Every structure is written in C-alpha cells, then in structure tokens.
Amino acid sequence: MEEVERVKPRTMGRFVASQVALFGASAQHGLPQLEAAARSGGSVEMESFFSRLSLDIIGKAVFNYDFDSLTHDDPVIKEDLLCGQYLVPAGSNLFISVYNLQRSPQLWDEPDAFKPERFGPLDGPSPSEANTDFRYLPFGGGRRKCVGDQFAIMECTVALAVLLRRYDFKPDPSKPPVGVTTGATIHTSAGLHMLVNNRDMSGVPPPLPRSAGAPADSLTTGCPHAAEAAAVAAGPSAACPMGGA
Numbered sequence: 001m002e003e004v005e006r007v008k009p010r011t012m013g014r015f016v017a018s019q020v021a022l023f024g025a026s027a028q029h030g031l032p033q034l035e036a037a038a039r040s041g042g043s044v045e046m047e048s049f050f051s052r053l054s055l056d057i058i059g060k061a062v063f064n065y066d067f068d069s070l071t072h073d074d075p076v077i078k079e080d081l082l083c084g085q086y087l088v089p090a091g092s093n094l095f096i097s098v099y100n101l102q103r104s105p106q107l108w109d110e111p112d113a114f115k116p117e118r119f120g121p122l123d124g125p126s127p128s129e130a131n132t133d134f135r136y137l138p139f140g141g142g143r144r145k146c147v148g149d150q151f152a153i154m155e156c157t158v159a160l161a162v163l164l165r166r167y168d169f170k171p172d173p174s175k176p177p178v179g180v181t182t183g184a185t186i187h188t189s190a191g192l193h194m195l196v197n198n199r200d201m202s203g204v205p206p207p208l209p210r211s212a213g214a215p216a217d218s219l220t221t222g223c224p225h226a227a228e229a230a231a232v233a234a235g236p237s238a239a240c241p242m243g244g245a
C-alpha cells in the first residue's frame with residue numbers, strides 16, 4: 001500500500017502530461033483556421049470545430065488514428081448527384097433515417113418482430129451493412145463507419161453471455177412502459193426496469209470439453225485475464241470470479 005502511494009503521484013503526473021500533450025497537439029491543428037478567420041474578420045462555426053476536435057482526440061487517444069478532421073474537411077457530397085429521381089446538390093448534408101430503414105416493411109418481413117434468424121444462421125457472421133446490402137446499418141457504413149464496431153459487438157456479447165446464463169429477465173409491469181425517445185441516440189424514456197430471477201440450471205448440460213481444436217488455454221494465452229476468462233467459459237462455479245452461483 002505504501003508502495004502504491006509512493007508511485008501514484010508520479011504515474012498520475014505522467015498520465016496528465018501525456019493527456020495535455022495529446023489534447024494540445026490536436027487543438028493546434030485548428031489554429032490555421034482560426035488565424036485565417038482572425039485575419040479576415042470572418043466567423044468560425046465553433047460547435048463544429050469542437051466536435052471535430054473531440055473526434056480527432058478520441059481517434060488519436062483510443063486508436064492512435066489520425067482523423068485530422070480539423071484540417072481535412074471531407075464533405076460527402078462533392079458534386080451534384082442524382083439519387084434515383086432526386087437531385088442532391090454538391091455540398092448538401094444528407095441524412096439517412098437508419099431507424100426507418102431498419103424498420104421498413106419494403107425491406108424486411110415483420111420489421112418490428114424480434115427475429116434474429118432473419119439474418120441467417122445464428123452461428124453465422126454478425127449482420128452488418130456489408131452482408132445485408134446496406135439494409136441494416138447499426139454502425140453506419142463507408143469511410144466514416146464506426147471504428148468501435150468490433151469492440152462494441154464483443155463487449156455486449158460477452159456481457160450478455162455472463163448475465164443471461166445466470167438470470168432470466170422480464171419487464172416489471174409495476175413500472176412505467178419502456179417508451180422510446182431520441183437525443184443523440186435512441187433510448188428509453190422511463191428506464192428499462194426488469195425483474196431478475198435466478199435461472200433454473202438443473203436441465204442444462206455441463207459445458208462441452210474443449211479438446212477439439214480450441215482448448216481454453218490456446219484462446220487465452222498471453223492475456224492478463226486468462227484465469228477469469230477460462231472460469232467464465234467453464235460456467236458458473238464457486239471459483240467463478242464473476243460471481244456465478
């Protein structure tokens with residue numbers, strides 16, 4: 001503990017210094033635009049400036065990737081475009097309603113029904129814009145597609161696997177209806193209140209042995225969380241660090 005206290009201030013100092021360097025370098029990329037405006041007396045749309053700056057910082061900090069959107073304006077519509085019968089003039093902002101696209105009865109059978117098999121075999125590839133001919137766009141598509149898509153899919157698959165093997169969830173009828181509202185993203189209007197019950201695991205067969213080409217060790221070698229991952233893969237047990245029954 002004493003050791004931690006001794007190391008902490010130095011570690012924090014280095015962390016803060018690296019953040020300041022990163023944020024500062026990214027912000028400096030916007031200076032030419034501001035200097036030009038200061039010289040000419042023109043105005044700058046600062047909301048867009050800060051949005052681009054934060055995108056550049058996230059790209060650099062999380063992925064070591066240079067979006068450089070502060071210096072590279074990249075309008076999607078560069079010249080007049082005929083989209084079916086519609087003329088889209090160069091420089092337009094084009095918004096696509098992903099919600100309407102993904103719930104269109106012209107594109108999907110029973111669009112509001114929960115039918116994951118509509119995307120093909122359940123053990124097949126995850127649905128994406130590429131294998132649904134751009135009818136399903138959870139992460140957008142093209143050059144500005146979400147760079148965190150695989151991270152997000154893995155994150156929710158693992159979290160759901162850990163929770164659903166232990167518990168059944170049902171809507172709590174005593175709470176207000178879930179409802180839907182929109183802001184930057186779509187979310188519930190009154191929360192998602194669920195009743196949680198331990199699952200009856202008595203009929204569940206034990207996990208299959210992993211000898212056929214995918215031993216747990218080979219999946220986790222080198223990972224600092226190897227022991228936890230192997231315990232989670234093996235299912236709930238007294239030894240499970242994730243708190244299995």
Ligand code: HEM
Pocket residue numbers: 055058059062067137138139140141142143144145146147148149151152
């Ligand atoms: C379920 C979770 C997520 C969803 C549904 C989602 C969705 C999206 C969508 C729709 C876009 C716009 C794509 C386009 O313009 O075509 C986007 C962009 C982006 N996402 Fe995500 N995202 C998620 C998670 C993440 C995570 C975990 C990260 C980072 C670790 C991330 C980082 C980004 C970045 C940096 C962009 C901007 C890309 C660009 O403008 O070039 N996202 N995301």
